[in-house]
Amino acid sequence: MSDTAAESTVSGNQANIPARIRRELDIDDGDHLRWEIHGDGTLRVEVVQQREGTFADFDGYEGTTDTDAAADHDGWGVE
Numbered sequence: 001m002s003d004t005a006a007e008s009t010v011s012g013n014q015a016n017i018p019a020r021i022r023r024e025l026d027i028d029d030g031d032h033l034r035w036e037i038h039g040d041g042t043l044r045v046e047v048v049q050q051r052e053g054t055f056a057d058f059d060g061y062e063g064t065t066d067t068d069a070a071a072d073h074d075g076w077g078v079e
C-alpha cells in the first residue's frame with residue numbers, strides 16, 4: 001500500500017471519505033469503519049469489509065414460484 005494523503009471537511013456530524021482513499025482501501029457500500037483513539041491523540045480507522053451477507057450482488061428473484069412479500073414477511077415472524 002502506498003502512502004496516500006487526502007483531507008475532507010466535516011459537515012454536521014459527517015465527513016466524507018475522499019475518493020482516492022476509498023479506492024486505495026477498496027471501501028464499498030456496506031463496509032464498516034472501526035475507530036480507535038490512542039492516548040497520544042492519534043486516530044486509527046480500520047476498514048471492516050462486508051463482502052458477504054449484503055445485497056450488493058443480488059439481482060432479484062428469478063424463481064418460478066409467485067411470492068407475496070407482505071404475507072411472506074408476516075409468515076417469517078418479522079414485524
